[in-house]
Amino acid sequence: MKTMLNVALPKGRLGEKVYDMFERAGFPCPSIHENNRKLIFENEAAGVRYFWVKPSDVAIYVERGAADIGVAGKDILLEYAPDVYELLDLDIGKCRMAVAAPRDFRDNPQKTLKVATKFTNIAQTYYSSKGRDIDIIHLNGSIEIAPILGLSDVIVDIVETGTTLRENNLEVFETIVPISARLIANKSSFMFKSVQIEKLVREIGGAR
Amino acid sequence: MTLNDKTLKNDERAIFALRSLYDRYGYSRYKMNKFEEYDLYVRNKDFLISDSVITFTDTNGKLMALKPDVTLSIIKNCDDAEGTVQKMYYNENVYRVSKGALGFREIMQVGLECIGDIDDYCVSEVLLLAAESLMCISDEWVLDISHLGILTDIIDSLGVSDEQKKRIIKCVGEKNLHELDLICENNEALKALITTYGDAREVIKKLSLLPCNPKHTEELTNIAEVLESCGLSDKVRIDFSIVDDIKYYNGIVFKGFINGVPSGILSGGRYDNLMRRMGKKSGAIGFAVYLDLLEGLGDEKNKFDVDVLMLYDENEPAANVCRACARMTECGSSVTAQRKIPQKLRYKKLMKLKDGEVTVVENNA
Numbered sequence: 001m002k003t004m005l006n007v008a009l010p011k012g013r014l015g016e017k018v019y020d021m022f023e024r025a026g027f028p029c030p031s032i033h034e035n036n037r038k039l040i041f042e043n044e045a046a047g048v049r050y051f052w053v054k055p056s057d058v059a060i061y062v063e064r065g066a067a068d069i070g071v072a073g074k075d076i077l078l079e080y081a082p083d084v085y086e087l088l089d090l091d092i093g094k095c096r097m098a099v100a101a102p103r104d105f106r107d108n109p110q111k112t113l114k115v116a117t118k119f120t121n122i123a124q125t126y127y128s129s130k131g132r133d134i135d136i137i138h139l140n141g142s143i144e145i146a147p148i149l150g151l152s153d154v155i156v157d158i159v160e161t162g163t164t165l166r167e168n169n170l171e172v173f174e175t176i177v178p179i180s181a182r183l184i185a186n187k188s189s190f191m192f193k194s195v196q197i198e199k200l201v202r203e204i205g206g207a208r
Numbered sequence: 209m210t211l212n213d214k215t216l217k218n219d220e221r222a223i224f225a226l227r228s229l230y231d232r233y234g235y236s237r238y239k240m241n242k243f244e245e246y247d248l249y250v251r252n253k254d255f256l257i258s259d260s261v262i263t264f265t266d267t268n269g270k271l272m273a274l275k276p277d278v279t280l281s282i283i284k285n286c287d288d289a290e291g292t293v294q295k296m297y298y299n300e301n302v303y304r305v306s307k308g309a310l311g312f313r314e315i316m317q318v319g320l321e322c323i324g325d326i327d328d329y330c331v332s333e334v335l336l337l338a339a340e341s342l343m344c345i346s347d348e349w350v351l352d353i354s355h356l357g358i359l360t361d362i363i364d365s366l367g368v369s370d371e372q373k374k375r376i377i378k379c380v381g382e383k384n385l386h387e388l389d390l391i392c393e394n395n396e397a398l399k400a401l402i403t404t405y406g407d408a409r410e411v412i413k414k415l416s417l418l419p420c421n422p423k424h425t426e427e428l429t430n431i432a433e434v435l436e437s438c439g440l441s442d443k444v445r446i447d448f449s450i451v452d453d454i455k456y457y458n459g460i461v462f463k464g465f466i467n468g469v470p471s472g473i474l475s476g477g478r479y480d481n482l483m484r485r486m487g488k489k490s491g492a493i494g495f496a497v498y499l500d501l502l503e504g505l506g507d508e509k510n511k512f513d514v515d516v517l518m519l520y521d522e523n524e525p526a527a528n529v530c531r532a533c534a535r536m537t538e539c540g541s542s543v544t545a546q547r548k549i550p551q552k553l554r555y556k557k558l559m560k561l562k563d564g565e566v567t568v569v570e571n572n573a
Contacts, residue, residue, distance in 0.1 A: 065470025083307070083471065085449070089386035191350040191445075192467045194406075 005048045005196045006189075008062060008070035010055035014093045014181060018071045019050065021090065025203035047196065059084065059184065068189035069197060074179045075158055079121045085190055087201050088183040095160040097122060097176040102147050102169055105154065116146035117156040126156070126176050144168040218345075219316060219499040223299060225344035226318050226497065230297040233337060235320050238296040244281050246271040252280055255456050255482060258305040262312055274303040279321060279494060283482065286323050288489045293324035319476075319496035323483075326491035328427070331460055331478065332434040334493050338464055338474055339440050341497055346505070348467035350443055353408075353431065354450040356458055356477075357424035358415065362397045365419045381451040405447040408432035412446070424459075431460060456482040462495070469501050512572070515541035517555035519569075521562075522547065528564045535566075 007022065009015040019032060029043035029050055042049045053061055056076050061067040063082035071090065075097055097119065107113070109132070116137040117123045127134045137152050144164055146152040158179060159165060159172055183204065185197055216224075227237070246263050253259050255277070262274040275281065278298050286294055297320035303312050320337065322330050335353070342349035363376055368391075375391050376398065378384075383402055388395045397418050404414050412432060415425050428446070435444045452461045457477045464474030476495020483492050516536050520529050529545050536543040541556075549558070558570035 063470070065468075084382070086382040086384040086387075186470055187449075187472065188465045188467075188470050191352070191465045192348065 003047065003193060003196075004042070004044070005069065005193060005200075006067045007048060007050045008053050008058045008067035009050055010058050010071055010073075010181075011052040012055065014055070015052060015071070017092055018090065018181065021204055021207070022048075022050075022200070024207060025200050027200065062184050062186050065186050065188060067186070068193055069183060069185045069200070071181050072184055074177070074182055075119060075122070077182060077184070078125075078177065079119045081121070082184070083187065085185040085187055086182050087185055087197075088205055090181045090183055090204070093181040094179065095158050096178045097156065098159045098172045099126075099154050099156055099174040099176065100144075100159065100165050100170045100172050101154040103171050105147070105173070107153075107173075113154065114152040115154055115156055116143055116152035118143060119156055122176065123156040144170060218502040218505055222345050222497070222499055222502060223316070223318060226341055227297070227299060229337065229340055229344060230320055233295070233333065235295040235297040238282060238298045238321075240275075240278070240281055240298070240300065242275060242301070243272045244275050246273040248280055248284060249273055249276065252456075252482070252485065254453055255280065256304070258307070260305045260312070262303050275300065276302055276304040278302060278317065278319060279479075279482075279496070280486075282321050283323070283486050283488060283492070286488070286490070289324060291325050293322055293326065293330055296321050296323075313500070316499045317496050318499060319494060321492060321494035323492040323494075324490050326478070326480075326493055328430050328434075331427075331493055332431055334476070334495065335431060335435060335444075335460070335462065336438060336440075338462060338476060338495050339435070339438075339444065341474060341495075342464045342466065345473070345497075345502065346466045346468075350445060350465045351440075351462060351474075352445050352447040352450050352465070353428070353460060353462045354446065354448045355424050355428045356452065356454055356461055358418075358420045358428065359401065359448055359451065360454060361420035361424060362401055362418060365397070366392055366394065368392055377451050377454070381449050383449050401448045405449070406445050408436065408441060408444060408446050427459065452477055454481070456485070460493070464495075464497075466505065468505050471501065473498055473501050512554045512556045514544045514553065515556045516543040517549065517553065517558050518543055518545040518566075519549065519558065519560050520545060520547060524561055524563075529561060531564075532559075532561050532566055 009018055027046055027048040029041050029046065029048055032041040032050055040049065040051045055073065058070040058072040059076050059080050059082040062070040062084050073093060077086065113132060113134045114137060115123050115134050116139050118139060120136050120138050123136060137146065139146060143155045143157045146155055147170065148168060162172065165171060190197055246261065249256060249261050261276050264272055266272045278300050282296060299318045301314050302317050303314055306313055322334050339351050342351060359380060363373055372391055379388050380402055385399055385402055388398055400418060404411050412429050435441065450461050450463045457479050458481050459478035461477030463472040466473050474495055474497045478493045480491045483490055518532055533543050533545050556573045557568055560567050560569050
């Protein structure tokens with residue numbers, strides 16, 4: 001039996017773009033275009049199996065070996081710090097992790113800064129590198145309203161075009177780190193499926 | 209009593225195989241107490257895989273810990289003896305928080321330590337035992353070897369700050385080329401190091417072009433030659449992405465992988481730096497095998513829970529049931545005697561016992 005390469009793709013537009021890259025790199029799986037609710041697609045001839053998972057879960061699938069490789073945003077990799085290889089920057093899904101606040105916000109370094117975010121690790125690491133004392137408020141969504149309602153002073157979140165921020169009277173104060181989609185691989189799978197993974201990296205890396 | 213393969217689980221089988229392997233090479237079993245003074249771990253927190261430790265106050269008021277690690281205790285109790293080497297192995301439960309998991313777990317760990325005047329032979333022997341340990345567990349294994357000296361030589365040649373150094377080591381561990389450019393310039397040697405991995409001979413050939421201490425390359429070459437002469441060259445690879453904390457480790461470090469287990473199952477290296485931190489003059493090398501990872505491996509999906517289900521009714525004398533069951537176990541079948549068929553029990557044969565007579569009612573084999 002041929003060894004299959006298991007690939008975790010992030011559900012959504014980004015994942016579709018990523019699939020196209022993989023297809024061009026010689027790992028096609030036409031059944032993925034069928035319009036149904038299936039989550040796993042296989043092409044035995046090409047030796048590849050794709051599955052759609054929630055973008056923030058890709059790193060977990062890869063770290064625990066359910067997927068050999070996957071594509072995850074740098075934000076997720078920074079937040080969860082999975083023990084995986086980060087083989088390529090795919091240069092898509094580009095945005096940045098930033099600190100945003102209401103336009104009239106002035107930082108008072110004598111006070112503890114209240115930070116609302118989904119990315120508590122990233123926020124913690126960023127502010128502790130600056131030696132700033134902060135109070136982290138973990139939220140799961142609609143982060144933008146936290147400073148408006150006085151729940152926090154600033155937010156740490158992903159900024160793509162900045163439209164959501166503008167519409168809520170917020171603006172970017174500092175950029176923490178640029179974000180894009182990365183190709184990651186399980187460290188053990190890399191040992192045993194290195195030929196396939198290296199081929200993929202070469203093809204995708206060369207095509208850009 | 210005889211034990212057959214069916215009785216032993218993967219990890220239990222591995223424990224016996226590993227212990228007998230280490231015994232054969234003259235390593236003596238180091239049996240220890242489950243508790244250790246907490247102080248020992250506070251001073252070497254980064255050495256531990258997770259820094260959470262289960263603590264309690266002993267009757268004398270001392271703060272104690274359930275061992276999260278064995279190596280530190282062994283070092284603490286070893287004496288420096290010039291010219292000799294102490295060889296020990298252990299098989300102990302340790303208590304730690306696994307990454308991403310909530311709460312403590314009890315983890316069975318087997319490992320060995322070689323402490324004293326370490327020479328090339330000692331290093332080779334430990335690596336051979338690491339390879340043989342992997343062989344005991346599975347046919348599909350890989351042992352990755354790196355030399356931290358080579359990595360630090362190249363990083364030091366760049367003249368970067370400690371902060372940058374940390375980030376560079378992280379990139380090397382991730383085989384991450386694209387972010388190296390953001391950290392430092394003139395990083396060609398580092399990139400070469402990341403992209404050079406695999407067959408030992410090939411890698412060593414390329415090392416001569418990199419700015420590293422020839423002593424380190426020579427050490428790696430010697431070890432690779434020994435492993436090759438033992439016929440292991442196709443499963444032993446050099447890969448510099450094996451990075452361990454340079455505060456504790458130096459020289460050769462290695463990691464073993466088994467196909468089907470998502471993370472390294474064996475991990476070890478030369479830890480002279482840790483010895484110095486603990487006030488010892490000797491050198492040391494060792495490794496640990498994380499047997500908890502074996503649990504999910506090759507789960508032979510047992511089709512049957514038991515070979516024979518022996519049905520009897522309440523009028524059957526107990527002595528008859530005992531005799532009938534004994535006959536089954538004597539010929540090597542497992543048997544469960546029940547008055548009713550238990551729900552969800554998967555049995556090979558269903559037998560009925562009536563007035564001492566056994567009849568086969570159903571055969572699923």
